[in-house]
Amino acid sequence: MTTYIIRRLLYTIPIVFGVLLVTFVLFSLVGGDVTDQIAGRAASIETREEIRKEYGWDKPLFLSWDSQFFNHLKNAVTFNFGRSWSDRELIIDKIKRGAGPSLSLTIPMFLGTLIISISLSLVVAFLRGTIIDVLVVLLCVAGMSIPFLSFILFGQYFLAFKWGLFPVFFSPDLSTAQYVALPVLIGIVTGLGSNLRFYRTVMLDEMRSDYVRTAFAKGLGPARVLFKHVLKNAMIPIITQVVLAIPFLFLGSLLLERFFGIPGLGYLMIEAIGARDFQVISAMTYIGAILFVIFNLITDICYSIVDPRITFE
């Protein structure tokens, strides 16, 4: 087990290196020197030189210890992303500040979707072949086909703007629960379709197993069989889904945060796109990838805890 974890950790090094290479190629080679954009047209040559120097664009790209690529690696490993182009704030501070509001939006959304879709999927799998099952599957496919943007816009318009059930926008004097309620609700409704369909397939696979028949045969009620026997055996795909979704929770929800004005990481991204602030996007991409790699490792370790038959050879 220990050797496996060490080997997996070593294997993440080339992946992290690859991610840094991708962000470097995208933002430094293709994106390139954007002094003009930062300084504006009227800036003097000295100002331009200063900006070039601060962001290291006067240095060679690859082949030197002081090259741009090497500095990019060094900064990423030490989480030193420099300052944002638009408002000169340290990028890492921006990210730290945005993580709270983002998580207070995404965690309830994620847990809500998970609990509702797993419980419903068990019921639907139990009722397989009936009219209810067919209807639920059709509803899921229909829900998956409605664009996310429409859910958000119509939800905000009707529930908040027209009927006044929720506040329309974020404002600092609202409690977290108040401003997060509607986006969470919209997020859950949107995510339900694809999740419910996925878990239904998982549960249906389990329902065909012999142990389910045995459990019913010895007289256990449906609730007990579903929530005790089937749920436990369906743990592997559930864990994969859950653990790999966690990194995305940190990134917040781009569109929900934009529409409800929640000052989280998704909002930060949208602002950065508008200002063409490559440093911020590069930093976010890197952090997202690092989290994904870490949680991928955790998934693999979780497998062995849930299913002792899995060994690492």
Added chain:
Amino acid sequence: MSERDRIIRKGAAPKGRSLWSDGFRRLRRRKLAMISFAIVITYMVFTGFIYVTELFDCQFELTKWDAKVGDEYEPPSSENIFGTDFLGRSVLRKALYGVKVSITVAFWASVISLVIGVPLGAAAGYFRGFVDEIIVWLYTTLSSIPYILLILAFALVLKGKAISLEWAGLGTYELAGITTVYLAIGLTSWVGICRLIRGEVIKHKEREYVLAAKSYGCSSRRIIFRHLMPNVFHLIIISFSLRFVSFIQAEVILSFLGLGEKNYPSWGAMIDTARLDLPKGYWWEMTAATVAIFLISLALNIFGDALRDSLDPKLRVQ
């Protein structure tokens, strides 16, 4: 007694059906899937129609999206089914023109991700060893980056860049509008198809027919493209009929964020305008865009599922 039984009783061997004709027979029996297929084809034909009218410079009422047909913000009526926008243009025509943008983006994104993903996946699965390790490293890296971030990063960086095709004698080409969008989607979404093809090729590599081809002395290229590809081709089709939806939705989000087409109407841009109109009570533009996206997504989802059930023999038993 079915026809097949009758033939067997007569002593004649039953005629075999190919995977494709068998799959198609199964598909034809599903009414809903055929209706969905008709919707998808309608969208495609309409896209082709717009291209043809633009090519020959014909003028049809329905394709003149920038014509003024009434006052500003006219609500839906029998004349303008989805009303008019802030310039008095027909929302229906704008939504119809959006079909072209969406289908074009999804089409080229599919082509790009196929051209990158299929050869890489086949090479990784067939040659294994060092080649495999490099390709697996490449796609693991790309798939470690959250998809939406990666696609935004590509779109943002590619926007406004000029590509020099001097070496091919084509001059320089400035990336703008939908070209950026489908390049960004295509360059980021080949990972799934690459992984799928690699897995299948590894499975097929040890089968007798590949070994036979090898012992004939076929070249690797011939084995991959003439022998392995036809056996995994149905998986590519299934995967793409379902992936097309995500390409369309990605285009909507990118256009909405202002990274897509600016000069022509697209569904994403329509939603962006509608965002500000909705609180004033002008709901029709938003509705038109939603209906247009919903119809094609639903049709593709249903058709893709039916296609998978009909063509994938492993799933068929259930």
